[in-house]
Amino acid sequence: MARISIDPVTRIEGHLRIDVEVDGGTVNKAWASCTMWRGLETVLKGRDAREGWVFAQRFCGVCTTVHAIASVRAVEDALSLEIPANAQYIRNLILIGHALHDHIVHFYHLSALDWVDIMEIPKADPAKAASTAEGCSSWTGNSRVELQAVQDKVKGIVASGQLGIFSHGYWGHPAMRLSPELNLILFSHYLQALDFQRKSCQVVAILGGKTPHIQNLAVGGVMNAINLDSLATFNMDRLGTLKAILEDLIPFVQQVFLADACLLAAEYPEWLHYGRGVTNYVAVPDLPLDAKATKFDLPGGVIMDGQLSSVRPIVNWKDEAFRKAVTEDSTRAWYQHGGPLQPYKGMTDPDYTGFKEDAKYTWVKAPRYDGHPMQVGPLANVLVGYASGHPLTRKWTDTAFTRIAAVNGLKVTPNDMQSTMGRYLARSIRSAMLADLALAHLQLLTTNILDGDHTTYNLPQFPKGEMMGMGMHEAPRGALSHWVVIDSGAFTNYQAVVPSTWNASPRDEKGVPGPYETSLIGNPVVEAEKPLEVLRTVHSFDPCMACSCHTLDSSGAEIAQVKVL
Amino acid sequence: MIAPPLRVAVIGIGNVLLGDDGFGPLVVETFRCRFACEPSIEIHDLGTPGLDLAPYLYGKDLVVLVDAVQAEGTPGTLSYYCEGDFVSRSARLRVSGHDPGLWEALAHLRLAGQSPSELIILGVIPESCSFGAGVGAVLLDRSSIAADNIANLLVQRGVLCHRRQIAIQQNLWWLPPSGAASVTAS
Numbered sequence: 001m002a003r004i005s006i007d008p009v010t011r012i013e014g015h016l017r018i019d020v021e022v023d024g025g026t027v028n029k030a031w032a033s034c035t036m037w038r039g040l041e042t043v044l045k046g047r048d049a050r051e052g053w054v055f056a057q058r059f060c061g062v063c064t065t066v067h068a069i070a071s072v073r074a075v076e077d078a079l080s081l082e083i084p085a086n087a088q089y090i091r092n093l094i095l096i097g098h099a100l101h102d103h104i105v106h107f108y109h110l111s112a113l114d115w116v117d118i119m120e121i122p123k124a125d126p127a128k129a130a131s132t133a134e135g136c137s138s139w140t141g142n143s144r145v146e147l148q149a150v151q152d153k154v155k156g157i158v159a160s161g162q163l164g165i166f167s168h169g170y171w172g173h174p175a176m177r178l179s180p181e182l183n184l185i186l187f188s189h190y191l192q193a194l195d196f197q198r199k200s201c202q203v204v205a206i207l208g209g210k211t212p213h214i215q216n217l218a219v220g221g222v223m224n225a226i227n228l229d230s231l232a233t234f235n236m237d238r239l240g241t242l243k244a245i246l247e248d249l250i251p252f253v254q255q256v257f258l259a260d261a262c263l264l265a266a267e268y269p270e271w272l273h274y275g276r277g278v279t280n281y282v283a284v285p286d287l288p289l290d291a292k293a294t295k296f297d298l299p300g301g302v303i304m305d306g307q308l309s310s311v312r313p314i315v316n317w318k319d320e321a322f323r324k325a326v327t328e329d330s331t332r333a334w335y336q337h338g339g340p341l342q343p344y345k346g347m348t349d350p351d352y353t354g355f356k357e358d359a360k361y362t363w364v365k366a367p368r369y370d371g372h373p374m375q376v377g378p379l380a381n382v383l384v385g386y387a388s389g390h391p392l393t394r395k396w397t398d399t400a401f402t403r404i405a406a407v408n409g410l411k412v413t414p415n416d417m418q419s420t421m422g423r424y425l426a427r428s429i430r431s432a433m434l435a436d437l438a439l440a441h442l443q444l445l446t447t448n449i450l451d452g453d454h455t456t457y458n459l460p461q462f463p464k465g466e467m468m469g470m471g472m473h474e475a476p477r478g479a480l481s482h483w484v485v486i487d488s489g490a491f492t493n494y495q496a497v498v499p500s501t502w503n504a505s506p507r508d509e510k511g512v513p514g515p516y517e518t519s520l521i522g523n524p525v526v527e528a529e530k531p532l533e534v535l536r537t538v539h540s541f542d543p544c545m546a547c548s549c550h551t552l553d554s555s556g557a558e559i560a561q562v563k564v565l
Numbered sequence: 566m567i568a569p570p571l572r573v574a575v576i577g578i579g580n581v582l583l584g585d586d587g588f589g590p591l592v593v594e595t596f597r598c599r600f601a602c603e604p605s606i607e608i609h610d611l612g613t614p615g616l617d618l619a620p621y622l623y624g625k626d627l628v629v630l631v632d633a634v635q636a637e638g639t640p641g642t643l644s645y646y647c648e649g650d651f652v653s654r655s656a657r658l659r660v661s662g663h664d665p666g667l668w669e670a671l672a673h674l675r676l677a678g679q680s681p682s683e684l685i686i687l688g689v690i691p692e693s694c695s696f697g698a699g700v701g702a703v704l705l706d707r708s709s710i711a712a713d714n715i716a717n718l719l720v721q722r723g724v725l726c727h728r729r730q731i732a733i734q735q736n737l738w739w740l741p742p743s744g745a746a747s748v749t750a751s
Contacts, residue, residue, distance in 0.1 A: 043582060051738075054738055055582075055739070058580065058581065058582055058612060058739075064612065101617075105617065106617060109616055109673065110616070153676055157676075164668075164672045165668060165669045165672040165673075166672075169584070190678045192677075193677055194619055194623070194673055194674065194677045194679070195679075197619070197620060198619070198620035198623055201620045210609075212611060212612060212614055212617060213610070213612060304706075443741075
């Protein structure tokens with residue numbers, strides 16, 4: 001039996017340690033440990049509730065906007081404050097822009113190299129690669145000339161021996177199985193993706209005033225002044241610019257990103273069976289379609305025990321069952337309090353005692369839903385939508401299944417999606433859906449403005465006395481909720497139950513492990529020194545460990561370690 | 566023929582909620598308020614972006630990046646690095662939480678043919694990066710010098726940049742009200 005410790009896991013946002021016990025080439029025990037303390041909740045206590053979102057968007061250096069949105073929604077919920085329809089659409093477009101950026105970066109820059117072997121690229125035949133790529137999609141960026149140029153760049157790097165950031169890949173690993181041509185195609189998209197992730201940032205910047213920290217939010221709506229006659233405000237010109245950017249971005253998402261995820265699924269079918277993990281799912285409704293937030297373009301719901309037919313819809317943000325069901329347990333996390341607490345009563349007092357696998361071993365609390373661990377993320381989002389018969393989810397999921405079958409006849413079912421590869425597929429399906437929805441919500445905004453509604457903000461009024469509120473957002477990494485207690489306009493408690501907390505959850509008071517931990521059980525590990533298979537499953541969740549501290553290290557010290565104990 | 570304007574980004578990196586780690590954001594805000602530049606100059610407080618730095622470096626002629634650095638020396642020491650200073654080290658993948666993703670972002674952009682033509686890193690040695698505090702007195706004092714130095718760098722490269730006759734009020738929202746007053750008074 002071998003014990004492998006990966007600290008930190010690379011190609012994620014933030015800081016994560018994974019320990020696994022491997023017996024006979026298979027993982028039989030796993031621990032996920034977040035090695036950094038967030039603690040921003042303590043900064044928010046006593047702050048003006050109207051300003052909370054500005055601080056909340058510094059929860060994380062990467063997923064900034066999602067916390068800003070959840071924060072204003074939580075305060076609006078406490079006040080029962082409705083926001084104008086324009087504000088809903090503008091927020092929705094920002095969220096879509098952010099999510100597309102996040103999903104593109106995750107698929108290509110943070111995880112593709114778990115499946116793509118760069119060292120195989122010099123062997124590829126660019127002409128053959130071009131004709132293969134043309135068979136997969138109508139994308140125009142797959143020409144022989146383009147692929148040849150990428151291959152030449154890679155040949156240059158390999159010949160120089162200066163692999164730079166690529167020197168730590170598990171090249172030549174037996175679990176890497178793509179042909180040289182497919183490696184070339186995917187790596188060429190990896191480079192093209194740099195341009196498209198930038199375009200999705202522009203969507204956020206145009207509407208939010210600035211990225212990565214948007215400036216246009218307010219409790220009560222958004223601060224975008226709409227005046228079709230003024231150049232200085234939000235006008236038809238801006239709407240036209242947004243449309244042009246989206247029309248450039250959407251084909252990359254729907255014809256390249258989705259096609260590449262389908263290609264990986266077809267080429268690595270065994271990964272539709274590994275990594276199932278916790279099969280309870282929760283997704284929250286998002287992209288509201290009206291001022292009162294009664295209808296949504298992304299459905300929410302709860303699925304237990306992998307039974308898609310048992311889906312319980314969460315129809316809106318007022319859902320009482322969700323509010324009652326969520327708790328956080330810190331029996332195994334480095335906080336003073338132990339057993340489950342409702343988030344409004346949540347505590348964040350640190351108590352660091354070192355990594356002890358039988359006691360406390362992480363900074364992440366264990367969120368539970370009616371006492372159960374839950375998986376969140378694009379997979380939960382897609383499964384809930386599919387199970388509820390949501391037409392857009394069905395359209396793109398079925399498109400993905402058809403594309404996979406077209407590669408090599410592989411038949412994929414919604415049940416197969418409950419796997420490591422399913423999480424990659426779900427992220428690309430969700431992106432294809434969001435690409436459609438981006439244009440739809442831009443149209444809703446434009447129509448509403450042309451109909452003469454220019455309101456974007458309703459003034460909040462804070463009564464004396466204590467009130468509580470919860471704001472939801474279906475973020476790129478899954479269900480996010482901010483829980484606030486406000487007294488006379490200032491926060492007296494603030495707890496964020498974030499997607500990576502659900503997924504990176506440690507064991508709870510009953511010893512039940514969380515989704516990362518469970519999903520690793522049964523994973524193969526062919527070479528203990530190169531635990532590529534462990535990374536594939538961990539990366540499938542798109543971990544983001546709320547990196548809250550950093551300095552540029554000029555000493556060049558190597559920090560990542562894989563230890564086989 | 567008139568040359569097209571230089572594509573320049575002045576970028577502050579760091580967590581404003583972690584004491585001296587907030588030096589980068591403080592310096593770019595100070596620079597923005599004290600100097601007026603031609604409109605094509607982008608000024609960003611990027612927080613702790615990780616790999617998401619790439620879009621802000623994409624296709625630039627010049628990037629000036631202000632950050633806290635881990636180095637031997639007295640807190641408050643300002644150092645300038647160009648990309649070449651890191652060449653031997655950039656061969657390594659930097660993966661800690663103490664890593665802004667700079668090398669990885671640069672390597673990606675180089676492959677895509679869109680890396681900045683010139684990169685200057687203005688680094689400061691921090692005194693204390695404790696949670697919830699603002700930038701300490703030593704680094705606060707250095708922030709004005711750093712902002713002036715950025716202006717000099719830009720002027721040397723032909724960028725239109727001049728000191729404002731009346732500085733704009735700084736927006737240092739993350740500091741408690743008393744702290745903000747002491748900063749603007751300096």
